Amino acid sequence: MMKTTTPDSLATDAPAKARGSARKADSNRPKRNGAVTRQRILDVAMSEFADHGYSGSRIDRISASAGVNVGMIYHYFSNKDDLYLAALEACYKVIRDRERTLDVNEGDPISAMRQLIELTFDFLSTDPYFVRLIMSENLMMGRIAQRSATIPVMTQPLLDSLRTILKRGQAERLFHKDIDAENFYVSILGLCFVHVSNRYTLSSMFQHDFADPEWLKQRKGVVTDILISYLRGSEV
């Protein structure tokens, strides 16, 4: 089975030593370093949960991949639920951090919006572990996410960015007025998410690979067109 890889360079703020793929034996790594161990567990957990969903994930497999003892997982994360929550939040942190790298006040609003769309499209397509973790959580009907205090907080900057771009576009009469930031984000998400979330069933339906780079490139154009043309739509 294909394994989703978590983006080591972005997933955490842990010291550089801790990064790199998890390994069972690494004579160089310090024998006792709580933060590093904790982070290694978290990295592995993200990909395990992404690969198998919550109930499909195995504590044993995580501990083996992280090269630590089962007890360590319980030491740092209490139980499977809490570990899952930590993985989920870490995951949201990655995309929200990346969104903030955009400067939404600069340049023309259309290209700003296009950048945000493309960033979202690329992020979801390139790092499917995010999509998978989100799907998994929704399959559980938000059982874990609803306990999170940081998820709504992390959403705020994204909403602010969207509102800024929309306001600037409306001020310049490039976008029509009836556009709600939150609702528009749902549209972005839907169009950037579905070919990743539904990659396999779409493949069954249409008998080709929806992760093919050529297809993705063309699809990104279509998605951007759809969304931008909608923003400008009421001109018509």
Added chain:
Amino acid sequence: MMKTTTPDSLATDAPAKARGSARKADSNRPKRNGAVTRQRILDVAMSEFADHGYSGSRIDRISASAGVNVGMIYHYFSNKDDLYLAALEACYKVIRDRERTLDVNEGDPISAMRQLIELTFDFLSTDPYFVRLIMSENLMMGRIAQRSATIPVMTQPLLDSLRTILKRGQAERLFHKDIDAENFYVSILGLCFVHVSNRYTLSSMFQHDFADPEWLKQRKGVVTDILISYLRGSEV
């Protein structure tokens, strides 16, 4: 936990007697009837798999809900995988059948397309078991669906309908030319799917309920606008 309900009236072609939600005791129902029992198991399985995903679903729970012995499930479906496949295919059959109720050759192309979009939107929003089953299957990376011979076959009429509408619209110069039926279906699906698939994480992010009827109604308008305005887009 909320329970998704499968649409009894559509899920099967079994005799009317068999329909109705599963129940443990029904003095009226025949004590030994293979077809009916099989169907009752399948109905229950669809909602169990939708509610809990593949690994979260329990054979015990299915047999209890269906009011049959565990062994019966294995008698009719061999194993969990095959039962899941049967549920998945039954599920696809429902939406594909519903899509075929539309007459794509009649009326103007725009309203034909609008009908298809709205049907899709309504179906996915009203019967989340479909969305959830699809998500679950994709989380398993299509392990089961790829064994299905009927899924691609059932897709054909949908593609035909889309192509018919698009061709008619292009002939009447209502739609621009560069639209690929399959690609457009992915857009429809993305916009009709995401608020259901991501209902719970979106709720965590934005702190309101994405199944609220008022919100859904408004959202359906937006989705239709986005898609239709894209179809006509090249006018701009």
Added chain:
Amino acid sequence: MMKTTTPDSLATDAPAKARGSARKADSNRPKRNGAVTRQRILDVAMSEFADHGYSGSRIDRISASAGVNVGMIYHYFSNKDDLYLAALEACYKVIRDRERTLDVNEGDPISAMRQLIELTFDFLSTDPYFVRLIMSENLMMGRIAQRSATIPVMTQPLLDSLRTILKRGQAERLFHKDIDAENFYVSILGLCFVHVSNRYTLSSMFQHDFADPEWLKQRKGVVTDILISYLRGSEV
């Protein structure tokens, strides 16, 4: 897995029609014929029990192979134990019948004994289902066989034959006197049985096939030599 075949021509006294390998559909066979059905079940049961031992055997598999319904097995044989007993007795009947084809009063005693040994050797080597059924029964510590009234009865003619040959040989001073018929039969059995009963573990130990025809032929000579030279042994 290799399948032991029961000797159709010898296993039963049922009408010829019933013989031949079991089959699922045979349009020619009479739809209702108790004796035939019963026999077909018994034939299949012998090979099933021989192939898998008691606990490894499956009623379902027997009914499928016999081309009859599960209920039929219970109709004719009450339960698994009784079916097993019937198979075991049928099995003993085959070898005991075969032994009686020898005329122990004719010719010289040595060649009579040699014939009996060779008959035993050939029977056990050629039809391993007998050996396997006996092993299986012994693994169960004779749980079933001890209920059989016919097994000891069927043994009598064999003992009689052995005693006749021994007595004749001793009268002619060809065999020494201290030979007990029963004990001698155990020796015959041991030497004719072990390469069949232990075929697979011997193969693991010595890394060659103990069912190889060439090896069997040579081994039969050795076994006969050992036993005959023992009979004449007191000359030394």
Added chain:
Amino acid sequence: MMKTTTPDSLATDAPAKARGSARKADSNRPKRNGAVTRQRILDVAMSEFADHGYSGSRIDRISASAGVNVGMIYHYFSNKDDLYLAALEACYKVIRDRERTLDVNEGDPISAMRQLIELTFDFLSTDPYFVRLIMSENLMMGRIAQRSATIPVMTQPLLDSLRTILKRGQAERLFHKDIDAENFYVSILGLCFVHVSNRYTLSSMFQHDFADPEWLKQRKGVVTDILISYLRGSEV
């Protein structure tokens, strides 16, 4: 049902503490000791498999008798097959070790061979668990044993011993020349094995107990006579 007992003193090299029959509560034994637990499971497994054959054996019963949790069996032996293989190999180790206690270069060849025969006879008669395990494995057509690398290796010293004795006997003109070591071992095995392997069916046939010490003693003499007289046979 009679229970075969495994020879605790020989089955393992585990520390003395671990020996003795399995028991549920033993306040003296260490609560957490992998090697000891593993060995206790193996000891119990040997007798369970010997008593019931492979399919008749129950993991539950083994764990109960060993006084450990079911999971422990899977922790140490992965699955029933592997546990069975471990038991089988342990079993072979016992007899092969015992055979090596003989000094085949000392004394006269006839008495050396007699010792080997009697050791084999006694071992198989006294510890029927060996015979039963071997039977069970053969009933499965060597499914497990053929995966063993150690069984053929452990056979080598036995073959060497036999060859040594035979060569010495032939050099001294005590044995005739045409004797193959492997073939002769099959004869030894057959004659020492059959009254144990077929104990119950022989009892049904002849209506007396083939484990009776008096009978065994006399039989041992017969078996030795048969084999030794064959070795010297060609003198005649």
Added chain:
DNA sequence: CATGAATGAGAGTTCATTCAT
């Protein structure tokens, strides 16, 4: 006679979690 749907007990195996060391 004959069918196969239905049962219930129990099989092997897995897994989150705890705890002695």
Added chain:
DNA sequence: TATGAATGAACTCTCATTCAT
């Protein structure tokens, strides 16, 4: 901090047997 042995509950699946039709 760190280990991995140990637990107990649960899960998927099997099977001899019964019984309505």
